[in-house]
Amino acid sequence: MTDTTPATARAMPRARRPKGVAANAPGMRAAVYVRLSRETEESTSPERQRAACEALCQARGWQVIAVEEDIDVSGYSRGLDRPGLQRILARLAEFDVIVFFKIDRLARSTVDFAEIMKITQNEGVALASASEPLDLTSSMGRAMAKVIAVFAELESDTIGMRVSNAHEHLRREGRWTGGRVPYGYQVAPNPDGPGRVLVVNPEEAKTVREIVGRVLEKDSLMKIATDLTKAGVPSPGHSSRQTSGKRTDSKQWYTTTLKSLLTNPQLLGQVIEDGKPILRTDGLPLVTRPPILDMDTWHALQDELKRRTGAGERRRHNTALLRAVLYCGVCASRMYTYTSKGRLRYRCIGRLKQRQRTGEQGGCYGPSVPAEHTEEHVTGQFLEKFGSLQVVRMVEHVGEDFRPQIRQAEEALSDLEKDRYERGLFKGDDGAKRYADQYAKLEDRLASLKEKQRNAKPAGMEAVPTGRTFGELWKAADVEGKRDLLLEAGAYVEVAPAKRGAQRLDTSRLAVFFGEDGKIRRADADGKDVEEVIREAVARDLEMT
Incomplete structure (x- = not known):
């Protein structure tokens, strides 16, 4: 062509x-x-x-x-x-x-x-x-x-090495070297010399403490994020935050924003580099600025966040209200939701699990109950028993309690081991010696703290009123928050088989338990250590006396 x-x-x-x-x-x-x-x-x-x-x-x-x-x-x-x-x-x-x-x-x-x-x-x-x-x-x-x-x-x-060393030196002196400013702090001139330092931002610190208080009162992160967004509270923002320390104009909060904020050890005044705290010569985190949270509140916060993400208690958005609360009275299996003729119901799937495990039919026929009426009945029982009671927060009086320092030293030892054996740090001719020296100092400190704890006056517990009732919390909570309140109250509901020919829910089929009795029954049904639940209950009673 x-x-x-x-x-x-x-x-x-x-x-x-x-x-x-x-x-x-x-x-x-x-x-x-x-x-x-x-x-x-x-x-x-x-x-x-x-x-x-x-x-x-x-x-x-x-x-x-x-x-x-x-x-x-x-x-x-x-x-x-x-x-x-x-x-x-x-x-x-x-x-x-x-x-x-x-x-x-x-x-x-x-x-x-x-x-x-x-x-x-x-x-x-x-x-x-x-x-x-x-x-x-x-x-x-x-x-x-x-x-x-x-x-x-x-x-x-x-x-790069010179700049990194210079920055670390300045951080150890308490000076700010630029970059993203942690939420709760602001940049100010160094009162003791050249450069700038980070000081507590009063408004943001107040927001942090209010968030922490709500988390410890069992409010869900979704509910907190929604309330902050509706109130127009400035959020920490994202990567667009400038190196001058300015914030974005974002007022949108997310659960991920809250998790990142609440798990950041900079709230303790610690200095962070490459996502990890800078350590002192004794292996403990370097603190060069005023903390926003005290150590006791920090540990209580981390324990609460860990509990929410723990195995067996992971929550899904819009999860059923009585999930992990409703149990079959025939085989003691949890009951789950399904839809029948356009209506939501709870049913036992123990028979299905038995067939999947062994290939044989189980003795349970899989009783079910209507979701709406069952949830209304359990809600009524909960509010009748707890609705007018004031929510209290258990506060531990530290006194001569060295457990927070012990926990911090143990975490520092664990991080030090990860630094060497997982992250490959402490290299070079003197790396092994520096690691051994730092490890020995931490071990000595840990041993000293444990000795002090053995001779210390035991810490006490105090129930501090929050000024809100369970009924008020229930009214303001979403489905996840209400389910949390039920679980914290030890709610356990056992569903008995239906009577032949019954068309409506017979509430006599529902045996509702709360408190330690409910927690023990739930632990037994889930195959957990019942004795451990009893020991924890006894320990709480002793601390309160």
Whole structure:
């Protein structure tokens, strides 16, 4: 077939330069690449880099057909994953040469530089430095370029180490080194010298304490997040928070936002680096700013959050109200919801589980009850028994109680072991000695704390009124929150078989239990340690007397 496309419209193939030909022939098509990690680097500003590259192109008679920049982009941490560089590599068929100011502007890693050389060589594209007299088309020139890249990588590592050490030194002195400001704090001038420090933000700290109080009162995170959003309370925001410490204008709260906030040890005044607390020489977390929460409240908060995510108690959004509360009176299995004729019901699936486990039919026929009427009956029983009672929060008087410090030291020992054996830290000639010294100090501290605890006056428990009744909490709670209230009250409902021919729910089929009796029955039905539940109940009674 004859090609009828006009000659002027056809794309002409690019003439490939033979290997060994220097990249200085006139008429070549050039792409200029500019990179800068920070805009404050005056010595290699984007304007200066571009001017030097364009001057080289003009001197050699090259035509600049593309200029790409990566500003505020690290060549070390980002590797080849840089927008400007990727745009050039995607258009290599249009270029004869890539011009850059210095090799360290193109790549900070020897591996990255070698990869760029390999890609451009395969496409017949030359590399040219505007400030280094290298011919990268010859074997000797490429070897010299790799040597320069090695020293560029070494310089980058050295700079990174110096900056990291300087930041750690400043953090240990209590100064703020920039980055995201933890929620609950704000930046202020250092009263004891140069630089800036973090101090408590009164409004945000008040919000944090109110959130913690509601969590300890068993409010669900979904309910708390919804209330904060409706009230227009500024949220911690996301990654858009600026390094100057400014907040976003976001007032949207999510459960993930709350979880991240409530599990952040910076609320204790600890200094965090790379997601982990900086440790003192004795292995305990470094505290250089006023804490928002005291240690007792922090541990109570973490225990409550852990309880909510513990095995067997994980909750789903919009979960059934009586899930883990309703049990079959025939086989003692939990009852689950299903839909029949458009209506929600609870039924026992013990027979199905038996068939799945053994292949045989069980003795239970799978009794069921209507969800609406059953939930109304149990709700009425709960409110009748607890509705007018005031919710109390159990507060532990520390006194001479050293358990929080013991727990902190044990966690520090565990983190120290993970640092060495899982994260591969404490390397180098003196790594083993530093690890052994730090571990020994922590062990000595732990032993000393345990000895003090053995001789300490036992801590006491006090029931502190919250000013709210169970009825008020129930009215304000969502389905998850109401289910939590039932479980905390020890609710256990046993469903007896239905009488033959019965059309409506006979409430006499429902045996409702609360308190320790209900908790013991539920533990027994779930195959848990009943004796442990009894021991915990006895221990609570003794602490209250």
